Amino acid sequence: NSVSFDPSGYMVYCPCMGRFGNQADHFLGSLAFAKALNRTLVLPPWIEYRYGERLPKIVPFSTYFTTAPLLEFHKVIPMKTFMDSIAPYEWPSKQRVVFCYMARGDSKSCNAKEGNPFGAFWDSIQVDFVDSEFYGPLHHDVSNEDIVKTWKEIYPPDKWPVLAFTGAPASFPVADENRHIHKHLVWSKDIEDKAKKFLSSRMPKGAFIGIHLRNGVDWVRACKHIPESPNLFAAPQCLGYRNEKGNATAEMCLPSKEQIVKQLKKAIKNMNDLAKVDSHKTVRAVFVASDNHHMIEELRSALHKLKVTVVKLNTPDPHVDLAILGKSNVFIGNCISSFSAFVKRERDSRGAPSLFWGFPVT
Numbered sequence: 584n585s586v587s588f589d590p591s592g593y594m595v596y597c598p599c600m601g602r603f604g605n606q607a608d609h610f611l612g613s614l615a616f617a618k619a620l621n622r623t624l625v626l627p628p629w630i631e632y633r634y635g636e637r638l639p640k641i642v643p644f645s646t647y648f649t650t651a652p653l654l655e656f657h658k659v660i661p662m663k664t665f666m667d668s669i670a671p672y673e674w675p676s677k678q679r680v681v682f683c684y685m686a687r688g689d690s691k692s693c694n695a696k697e698g699n700p701f702g703a704f705w706d707s708i709q710v711d712f713v714d715s716e717f718y719g720p721l722h723h724d725v726s727n728e729d730i731v732k733t734w735k736e737i738y739p740p741d742k743w744p745v746l747a748f749t750g751a752p753a754s755f756p757v758a759d760e761n762r763h764i765h766k767h768l769v770w771s772k773d774i775e776d777k778a779k780k781f782l783s784s785r786m787p788k789g790a791f792i793g794i795h796l797r798n799g800v801d802w803v804r805a806c807k808h809i810p811e812s813p814n815l816f817a818a819p820q821c822l823g824y825r826n827e828k829g830n831a832t833a834e835m836c837l838p839s840k841e842q843i844v845k846q847l848k849k850a851i852k853n854m855n856d857l858a859k860v861d862s863h864k865t866v867r868a869v870f871v872a873s874d875n876h877h878m879i880e881e882l883r884s885a886l887h888k889l890k891v892t893v894v895k896l897n898t899p900d901p902h903v904d905l906a907i908l909g910k911s912n913v914f915i916g917n918c919i920s921s922f923s924a925f926v927k928r929e930r931d932s933r934g935a936p937s938l939f940w941g942f943p944v945t
């Protein structure tokens with residue numbers, strides 16, 4: 584067959600933590616890790632959870648993203664190609680050892696298939712493991728050259744052609760130095776087309792502000808931890824990785840209606856001031872993405888004097904929401920949410936402006 588084998592080896596992992604935003608953070612770190620070790624990264628599928636369904640849905644990587652731009656950064660291979668053309672020869676069933684930092688649960692193994700989504704993920708590619716390998720105290724922070732060297736010494740590709748990880752060999756949130764890799768994450772034609780179709784058919788011509796309202800019950804619960812977690816989840820994206828720009832607040836996590844309206848009006852006014860010299864910049868619409876309550880009626884009535892349309896997708900679709908938010912003239916997101924962080928990174932890679940609810944604290 585035409586798939587060429589990489590003598591430097593492969594790396595495969597289960598994106599077993601969190602939902603899309605978390606998995607995207609982990610993907611960037613894992614790709615950086617694979618690059619540091621000079622191994623081909625097997626593109627993981629996305630793991631999705633449906634309310635009321637016991638098993639998660641396993642979605643091919645390419646459903647949402649294009650492979651070619653990733654190759655500009657590092658060697659990657661689709662999961663199916665790897666399983667069909669590489670694994671049978673380089674990673675036969677009897678040699679499938681799984682890596683983890685230390686034993687999971689109360690066993691002497693990685694227990695890589697124990698629990699959800701662990702079992703479902705490896706089952707989806709028909710992989711069972713014969714043994715576990717604990718790599719601790721070695722770790723995945725490859726910003727340190729010695730660590731890279733140690734990985735290569737202990738696990739050379741001729742003896743270990745495939746490193747399979749129980750979870751992503753990456754940090755959450757994504758390390759600061761890996762954020763830039765996001766520019767290689769380009770939406771698939773399908774997602775891009777859906778976003779463009781919505782923009783051309785449902786949005787007035789002109790500038791628009793994209794906002795992310797993360798306000799479902801899981802989020803309300805998570806925000807209760809803000810007082811003891813000053814850098815919760817994706818918060819470093821606005822507060823800095825060492826809280827250089829302050830601590831997370833309840834208003835950043837779950838902004839009030841007053842806060843949202845105040846910031847939106849200000850953003851619209853700023854844009855419209857710019858529009859005095861460039862009329863293309865006049866704000867015509869606000870696009871709302873949310874996991875729960877879009878506040879469409881509240882926002883329409885609060886903004887009616889500003890002559891803007893307030894819109895959302897007819898059918899919920901997180902990836903199309905993200906793609907549209909990425910294209911907005913100004914984005915206002917949730918600093919704590921990794922879903923917002925996805926948009927912020929994409930926009931940063933193009934120099935497009937982003938703001939956050941309740942930040943900076945005034």
Ligand code: GFB
Nearest residue numbers: 601602603604605805872873874899900901904920921922
């Ligand atoms: O993406 P995500 O990891 O971001 O998880 P957070 C939130 C999920 O909620 C998304 C849905 O993957 C979507 O499925 N969602 C959130 C949305 N915002 C929107 C939106 O604007 N539009 C649509 N259509 N869907 C973390 C979780 O979420 O929240 C953690 O990953 C944990 O596992 C924590 O549950 C409480 O960082 O916001």
